Amino acid sequence: MAYDIVVIGGGLFGAGIARDAAGRGLSVCLFEQEDFGAGATSRGSRLVTGGLNALETLDFTRVREDIREREILRRTAPHLVQPQPCLIPFYGQGVLAQTRLRAGLALTDALGFDQSLPVHQALSASEARARAPGLRAEGLTGAALVWEAAVPRIERLALEIALDARRHGAQLRTHTRVEMLCWEREPRGRARVVGVRWQDRLTGEEGRTETGLVVAAAGAWQSGLDASLEGRPRLVKSVSLVGPPLPGRGDALVFPREEEGRLLVVTPWPQASWVGSIETDFVGDLDTAHATGKEVAALVRLVRDFLPDAAWDDPALALAAVRAPLPPHAVSFGVAAPTYDIRDPGANGGVQDGLVTVSGSRVTGVRAVSEEVVDLACRKLGRALSTPPCRTASAPLPAPAGPTLDAPVLDDAALRAAVEWAVAEEECRTLRDFLERRALPVRIVDRGRSAIVVEAMADLLGWDSDRRAREVKAYEADQALTQAFRVL
Ligand SMILES: Cc1cc2nc3c(=O)[nH]c(=O)nc-3n(C[C@H](O)[C@H](O)[C@H](O)COP(=O)(O)OP(=O)(O)OC[C@H]3O[C@@H](n4cnc5c(N)ncnc54)[C@H](O)[C@@H]3O)c2cc1C
Numbered sequence: 001m002a003y004d005i006v007v008i009g010g011g012l013f014g015a016g017i018a019r020d021a022a023g024r025g026l027s028v029c030l031f032e033q034e035d036f037g038a039g040a041t042s043r044g045s046r047l048v049t050g051g052l053n054a055l056e057t058l059d060f061t062r063v064r065e066d067i068r069e070r071e072i073l074r075r076t077a078p079h080l081v082q083p084q085p086c087l088i089p090f091y092g093q094g095v096l097a098q099t100r101l102r103a104g105l106a107l108t109d110a111l112g113f114d115q116s117l118p119v120h121q122a123l124s125a126s127e128a129r130a131r132a133p134g135l136r137a138e139g140l141t142g143a144a145l146v147w148e149a150a151v152p153r154i155e156r157l158a159l160e161i162a163l164d165a166r167r168h169g170a171q172l173r174t175h176t177r178v179e180m181l182c183w184e185r186e187p188r189g190r191a192r193v194v195g196v197r198w199q200d201r202l203t204g205e206e207g208r209t210e211t212g213l214v215v216a217a218a219g220a221w222q223s224g225l226d227a228s229l230e231g232r233p234r235l236v237k238s239v240s241l242v243g244p245p246l247p248g249r250g251d252a253l254v255f256p257r258e259e260e261g262r263l264l265v266v267t268p269w270p271q272a273s274w275v276g277s278i279e280t281d282f283v284g285d286l287d288t289a290h291a292t293g294k295e296v297a298a299l300v301r302l303v304r305d306f307l308p309d310a311a312w313d314d315p316a317l318a319l320a321a322v323r324a325p326l327p328p329h330a331v332s333f334g335v336a337a338p339t340y341d342i343r344d345p346g347a348n349g350g351v352q353d354g355l356v357t358v359s360g361s362r363v364t365g366v367r368a369v370s371e372e373v374v375d376l377a378c379r380k381l382g383r384a385l386s387t388p389p390c391r392t393a394s395a396p397l398p399a400p401a402g403p404t405l406d407a408p409v410l411d412d413a414a415l416r417a418a419v420e421w422a423v424a425e426e427e428c429r430t431l432r433d434f435l436e437r438r439a440l441p442v443r444i445v446d447r448g449r450s451a452i453v454v455e456a457m458a459d460l461l462g463w464d465s466d467r468r469a470r471e472v473k474a475y476e477a478d479q480a481l482t483q484a485f486r487v488l
Pocket residue numbers: 008009010011012013014031032033034035036037038039040041042043044045046047048049176177178179217218219220221222225238239240276277321322323359360361362363364365
């Protein structure tokens with residue numbers, strides 16, 4: 001057998017599982033059809049929420065777990081995970097709703113007795129507007145200031161987790177799609193997954209990799225992997241916008257939308273802000289999902305209700321992420337709302353073995369879910385859990401040693417050096433890999449610099465003029481999806 005575990009999907013969940021498994025001495029191969037973090041992972045709010053989750057569910061067992069996991073992330077990846085003040089303005093909610101909100105926050109503070117972030121603070125309306133001057137004054141009765149964490153460069157979190165898996169011996173294969181699972185028949189009508197067939201989408205190379213266990217963490221693509229997986233589940237499209245930075249202290253703004261049981265969130269991004277999200281049912285091609293003009297207009301109306309003067313009429317981009325909502329019977333930290341779902345079809349006399357599937361809906365729980373999946377994998381592979389034990393709760397995630405792209409003015413030589421590093425050390429294989437996930441600020445601020453990146457990558461990777469043109473076209477096509485709302 002070539003590997004103990006094959007992981008399908010290089011989002012936060014797949015990367016987290018590969019890192020944990022490799023750190024415990026299992027041999028691992030991670031397949032990602034595009035690039036690390038290119039799926040739903042890079043299209044969310046970038047908040048690592050603990051206490052805020054209580055506002056959605058009042059599920060305090062989960063809140064306690066989330067606070068613990070948020071602390072672990074902050075401690076082990078401080079270069080990527082930062083404290084984030086979040087302002088929850090009160091607008092005309094009834095006394096009952098406000099009391100419930102305040103009680104939830106007080107209880108959350110109590111549950112986070114050992115956390116490093118400050119407890120929540122009650123603010124008057126004028127204090128709230130001093131922190132966030134754009135807030136609608138009319139109807140504002142006060143606010144709560146809550147401390148959470150944020151990962152402004154979440155694509156890098158997925159990437160650096162995958163690179164740490166590589167450091168522990170995992171094999172990483174990006175731009176390589178698993179085309180099918182390979183089954184072997186066993187006695188008594190049982191069948192076992194013994195490998196995967198894959199194709200490298202850049203080189204066309206094809207192959208088969210043998211394994212003791214496949215862990216599928218393929219997000220919205222999961223059910224398309226194999227006929228044995230449930231029929232295509234309901235898919236939803238989350239639409240969010242990236243626009244100008246908000247004036248004020250850099251707080252994230254959180255507006256509970258009671259009628260929908262969801263939060264509207266505006267979070268600071270590097271030189272920008274993100275607002276999301278609204279959800280609609282999705283049917284269509286997962287690789288070209290985009291927001292429509294109607295969806296963007298609906299989201300802009302929602303934001304304008306709270307931020308009347310903000311320049312959201314012309315957002316810089318609109319992002320669409322497709323997700324499969326978790327089934328109601330999913331396992332969860334608590335009881336009220338599932339945040340992840342681990343399935344082992346071979347358990348309890350099931351006739352299909354060698355496969356575990358995992359889906360999740362929260363960044364916050366990724367490490368704990370990965371630990372649980374690898375515990376299960378060890379049991380299935382007949383390995384002891386403790387040799388060596390899981391160390392992801394304490395082992396630091398190493399910060400990259402290469403050139404930084406965070407300088408306010410990035411000269412051409414520094415940009416070239418960053419490209420060289422990304423290609424040599426960070427599995428960067430396409431123009432989109434670099435511009436969209438290795439160098440987020442370049443995408444937002446400085447699109448004109450892409451020509452320098454193309455030249456540098458062409459030199460390093462030996463691209464001919466056709467390949468160069470294809471790379472630019474692929475990047476432009478992806479940019480066009482973020483702008484499709486202007487015409488569709
Ligand atoms: C709008 C929005 C807001 C969010 N807000 C929050 C929040 O505030 N707080 C929070 O904690 N979480 C939030 N989330 C959730 C969080 O971002 C996601 O749940 C999480 O990142 C999903 O990670 P994943 O690895 O399961 O999926 P993905 O990131 O989608 O990863 C799946 C990967 O599998 C790959 N893949 C699929 N099929 C194959 C194949 N056959 N072969 C190889 N690779 C394959 C895909 O290319 C993809 O990269 C939000 C999500 C969205 C969309």
